[in-house]
Amino acid sequence: MPRVANRALLIAAAALMATLPADLTLSEPETSPPQGTPPPPHMLPTPCGQRADIVRLLREQYGESPSAQGLSDAGTVAEVFTSAKGSWTIVATAPNGLTCMVGAGQSWQPVVARDDTI
Known part of the structure:
Protein backbone atom coordinates (compact mmCIF):
# COMPACT_ATOMS: atom_id res chain seq x y z
CA MET A 1 0.00 0.00 0.00
CA PRO A 2 1.45 3.41 -0.85
CA ARG A 3 2.91 5.45 2.01
CA VAL A 4 0.27 8.19 1.61
CA ALA A 5 -2.54 5.66 2.05
CA ASN A 6 -0.87 4.35 5.24
CA ARG A 7 -0.68 7.89 6.63
CA ALA A 8 -4.32 8.58 5.82
CA LEU A 9 -5.29 5.26 7.39
CA LEU A 10 -3.42 6.07 10.59
CA ILE A 11 -4.96 9.53 10.79
CA ALA A 12 -8.44 8.05 10.35
CA ALA A 13 -7.79 5.36 12.97
CA ALA A 14 -6.39 7.87 15.46
CA ALA A 15 -9.34 10.19 14.91
CA LEU A 16 -11.75 7.32 15.49
CA MET A 17 -10.01 6.28 18.69
CA ALA A 18 -9.83 9.83 20.00
CA THR A 19 -13.41 10.88 19.31
CA LEU A 20 -15.59 7.81 19.84
CA PRO A 21 -16.30 6.07 23.12
CA ALA A 22 -14.76 2.59 23.12
CA ASP A 23 -18.15 0.98 23.61
CA LEU A 24 -19.87 2.82 20.74
CA THR A 25 -19.61 -0.11 18.35
CA LEU A 26 -20.95 -2.43 21.02
CA SER A 27 -24.00 -0.30 21.84
CA GLU A 28 -25.62 -0.34 18.40
CA PRO A 29 -28.11 -3.13 17.70
CA GLU A 30 -26.62 -5.95 15.67
CA THR A 31 -28.18 -8.96 14.04
CA SER A 32 -26.65 -12.34 14.68
CA PRO A 33 -24.41 -13.71 11.92
CA PRO A 34 -25.67 -16.73 9.96
CA GLN A 35 -25.28 -20.02 11.80
CA GLY A 36 -21.76 -21.42 11.42
CA THR A 37 -20.27 -17.98 10.70
CA PRO A 38 -18.01 -16.47 13.38
CA PRO A 39 -19.36 -13.22 14.83
CA PRO A 40 -17.58 -9.98 13.90
CA PRO A 41 -14.68 -9.21 16.27
CA HIS A 42 -16.52 -6.38 18.04
CA MET A 43 -19.38 -8.74 18.98
CA LEU A 44 -17.11 -11.17 20.83
CA PRO A 45 -17.85 -11.48 24.56
CA THR A 46 -14.49 -10.00 25.60
CA PRO A 47 -13.05 -7.56 23.06
CA CYS A 48 -9.82 -7.21 25.10
CA GLY A 49 -6.94 -9.56 25.79
CA GLN A 50 -3.27 -10.19 25.18
CA ARG A 51 -2.10 -8.82 21.82
CA ALA A 52 -0.80 -12.20 20.60
CA ASP A 53 -4.23 -13.77 21.24
CA ILE A 54 -6.10 -10.94 19.48
CA VAL A 55 -3.75 -11.05 16.47
CA ARG A 56 -4.12 -14.85 16.23
CA ALA A 92 -5.50 -0.36 20.54
CA THR A 93 -2.72 -1.73 22.74
CA ALA A 94 -2.03 0.11 25.99
CA PRO A 95 1.49 0.43 27.43
CA ASN A 96 0.57 -2.30 29.96
CA GLY A 97 0.06 -4.75 27.05
CA LEU A 98 -3.74 -4.95 27.16
CA THR A 99 -5.14 -4.98 23.60
CA CYS A 100 -8.76 -4.02 22.92
CA MET A 101 -10.81 -4.00 19.74
CA VAL A 102 -12.01 -0.45 19.08
CA GLY A 103 -14.08 -1.07 15.97
CA ALA A 104 -14.68 -3.54 13.17
CA GLY A 105 -16.66 -3.80 9.99
CA GLN A 106 -16.84 -4.77 6.33
CA SER A 107 -16.11 -3.22 2.93
CA TRP A 108 -12.69 -1.78 3.76
CA GLN A 109 -11.22 0.16 0.84
CA PRO A 110 -7.75 1.73 0.89
CA VAL A 111 -7.81 5.30 -0.40
CA VAL A 112 -5.00 7.14 -2.14
CA ALA A 113 -5.35 10.84 -2.87
CA ARG A 114 -5.14 11.66 -6.58
CA ASP A 115 -2.46 14.29 -6.02
CA ASP A 116 -0.44 12.01 -3.67
CA THR A 117 -1.31 14.11 -0.60
CA ILE A 118 -3.68 13.67 2.29
Missing part, protein backbone atom coordinates in the same frame (compact mmCIF):
# COMPACT_ATOMS: atom_id res chain seq x y z
CA LEU A 57 -7.92 -14.58 16.42
CA LEU A 58 -8.05 -11.92 13.71
CA ARG A 59 -5.75 -13.96 11.45
CA GLU A 60 -7.37 -17.36 11.97
CA GLN A 61 -11.05 -16.39 12.18
CA TYR A 62 -11.19 -13.44 9.76
CA GLY A 63 -8.07 -13.65 7.59
CA GLU A 64 -6.99 -10.19 8.80
CA SER A 65 -3.43 -9.00 9.06
CA PRO A 66 -1.91 -5.66 10.12
CA SER A 67 -2.01 -3.00 7.41
CA ALA A 68 -1.13 0.13 9.41
CA GLN A 69 -0.07 1.20 12.89
CA GLY A 70 0.72 4.32 14.85
CA LEU A 71 1.82 5.41 18.31
CA SER A 72 -0.10 7.98 20.37
CA ASP A 73 1.57 10.50 22.65
CA ALA A 74 0.23 8.48 25.60
CA GLY A 75 2.05 5.36 24.38
CA THR A 76 -0.99 3.50 23.02
CA VAL A 77 -0.41 1.68 19.75
CA ALA A 78 -3.27 1.84 17.23
CA GLU A 79 -3.35 -0.86 14.56
CA VAL A 80 -5.62 -1.48 11.61
CA PHE A 81 -6.09 -5.09 10.51
CA THR A 82 -7.67 -5.81 7.13
CA SER A 83 -8.47 -8.85 5.01
CA ALA A 84 -8.59 -9.44 1.26
CA LYS A 85 -12.37 -9.96 1.66
CA GLY A 86 -12.78 -6.40 2.99
CA SER A 87 -13.23 -7.00 6.72
CA TRP A 88 -11.37 -4.64 9.05
CA THR A 89 -10.65 -4.28 12.76
CA ILE A 90 -9.00 -1.43 14.67
CA VAL A 91 -7.24 -2.42 17.88
Whole structure:
Protein backbone atom coordinates (compact mmCIF):
# COMPACT_ATOMS: atom_id res chain seq x y z
CA MET A 1 0.00 0.00 0.00
CA PRO A 2 1.45 3.41 -0.85
CA ARG A 3 2.91 5.45 2.01
CA VAL A 4 0.27 8.19 1.61
CA ALA A 5 -2.54 5.66 2.05
CA ASN A 6 -0.87 4.35 5.24
CA ARG A 7 -0.68 7.89 6.63
CA ALA A 8 -4.32 8.58 5.82
CA LEU A 9 -5.29 5.26 7.39
CA LEU A 10 -3.42 6.07 10.59
CA ILE A 11 -4.96 9.53 10.79
CA ALA A 12 -8.44 8.05 10.35
CA ALA A 13 -7.79 5.36 12.97
CA ALA A 14 -6.39 7.87 15.46
CA ALA A 15 -9.34 10.19 14.91
CA LEU A 16 -11.75 7.32 15.49
CA MET A 17 -10.01 6.28 18.69
CA ALA A 18 -9.83 9.83 20.00
CA THR A 19 -13.41 10.88 19.31
CA LEU A 20 -15.59 7.81 19.84
CA PRO A 21 -16.30 6.07 23.12
CA ALA A 22 -14.76 2.59 23.12
CA ASP A 23 -18.15 0.98 23.61
CA LEU A 24 -19.87 2.82 20.74
CA THR A 25 -19.61 -0.11 18.35
CA LEU A 26 -20.95 -2.43 21.02
CA SER A 27 -24.00 -0.30 21.84
CA GLU A 28 -25.62 -0.34 18.40
CA PRO A 29 -28.11 -3.13 17.70
CA GLU A 30 -26.62 -5.95 15.67
CA THR A 31 -28.18 -8.96 14.04
CA SER A 32 -26.65 -12.34 14.68
CA PRO A 33 -24.41 -13.71 11.92
CA PRO A 34 -25.67 -16.73 9.96
CA GLN A 35 -25.28 -20.02 11.80
CA GLY A 36 -21.76 -21.42 11.42
CA THR A 37 -20.27 -17.98 10.70
CA PRO A 38 -18.01 -16.47 13.38
CA PRO A 39 -19.36 -13.22 14.83
CA PRO A 40 -17.58 -9.98 13.90
CA PRO A 41 -14.68 -9.21 16.27
CA HIS A 42 -16.52 -6.38 18.04
CA MET A 43 -19.38 -8.74 18.98
CA LEU A 44 -17.11 -11.17 20.83
CA PRO A 45 -17.85 -11.48 24.56
CA THR A 46 -14.49 -10.00 25.60
CA PRO A 47 -13.05 -7.56 23.06
CA CYS A 48 -9.82 -7.21 25.10
CA GLY A 49 -6.94 -9.56 25.79
CA GLN A 50 -3.27 -10.19 25.18
CA ARG A 51 -2.10 -8.82 21.82
CA ALA A 52 -0.80 -12.20 20.60
CA ASP A 53 -4.23 -13.77 21.24
CA ILE A 54 -6.10 -10.94 19.48
CA VAL A 55 -3.75 -11.05 16.47
CA ARG A 56 -4.12 -14.85 16.23
CA LEU A 57 -7.92 -14.58 16.42
CA LEU A 58 -8.05 -11.92 13.71
CA ARG A 59 -5.75 -13.96 11.45
CA GLU A 60 -7.37 -17.36 11.97
CA GLN A 61 -11.05 -16.39 12.18
CA TYR A 62 -11.19 -13.44 9.76
CA GLY A 63 -8.07 -13.65 7.59
CA GLU A 64 -6.99 -10.19 8.80
CA SER A 65 -3.43 -9.00 9.06
CA PRO A 66 -1.91 -5.66 10.12
CA SER A 67 -2.01 -3.00 7.41
CA ALA A 68 -1.13 0.13 9.41
CA GLN A 69 -0.07 1.20 12.89
CA GLY A 70 0.72 4.32 14.85
CA LEU A 71 1.82 5.41 18.31
CA SER A 72 -0.10 7.98 20.37
CA ASP A 73 1.57 10.50 22.65
CA ALA A 74 0.23 8.48 25.60
CA GLY A 75 2.05 5.36 24.38
CA THR A 76 -0.99 3.50 23.02
CA VAL A 77 -0.41 1.68 19.75
CA ALA A 78 -3.27 1.84 17.23
CA GLU A 79 -3.35 -0.86 14.56
CA VAL A 80 -5.62 -1.48 11.61
CA PHE A 81 -6.09 -5.09 10.51
CA THR A 82 -7.67 -5.81 7.13
CA SER A 83 -8.47 -8.85 5.01
CA ALA A 84 -8.59 -9.44 1.26
CA LYS A 85 -12.37 -9.96 1.66
CA GLY A 86 -12.78 -6.40 2.99
CA SER A 87 -13.23 -7.00 6.72
CA TRP A 88 -11.37 -4.64 9.05
CA THR A 89 -10.65 -4.28 12.76
CA ILE A 90 -9.00 -1.43 14.67
CA VAL A 91 -7.24 -2.42 17.88
CA ALA A 92 -5.50 -0.36 20.54
CA THR A 93 -2.72 -1.73 22.74
CA ALA A 94 -2.03 0.11 25.99
CA PRO A 95 1.49 0.43 27.43
CA ASN A 96 0.57 -2.30 29.96
CA GLY A 97 0.06 -4.75 27.05
CA LEU A 98 -3.74 -4.95 27.16
CA THR A 99 -5.14 -4.98 23.60
CA CYS A 100 -8.76 -4.02 22.92
CA MET A 101 -10.81 -4.00 19.74
CA VAL A 102 -12.01 -0.45 19.08
CA GLY A 103 -14.08 -1.07 15.97
CA ALA A 104 -14.68 -3.54 13.17
CA GLY A 105 -16.66 -3.80 9.99
CA GLN A 106 -16.84 -4.77 6.33
CA SER A 107 -16.11 -3.22 2.93
CA TRP A 108 -12.69 -1.78 3.76
CA GLN A 109 -11.22 0.16 0.84
CA PRO A 110 -7.75 1.73 0.89
CA VAL A 111 -7.81 5.30 -0.40
CA VAL A 112 -5.00 7.14 -2.14
CA ALA A 113 -5.35 10.84 -2.87
CA ARG A 114 -5.14 11.66 -6.58
CA ASP A 115 -2.46 14.29 -6.02
CA ASP A 116 -0.44 12.01 -3.67
CA THR A 117 -1.31 14.11 -0.60
CA ILE A 118 -3.68 13.67 2.29
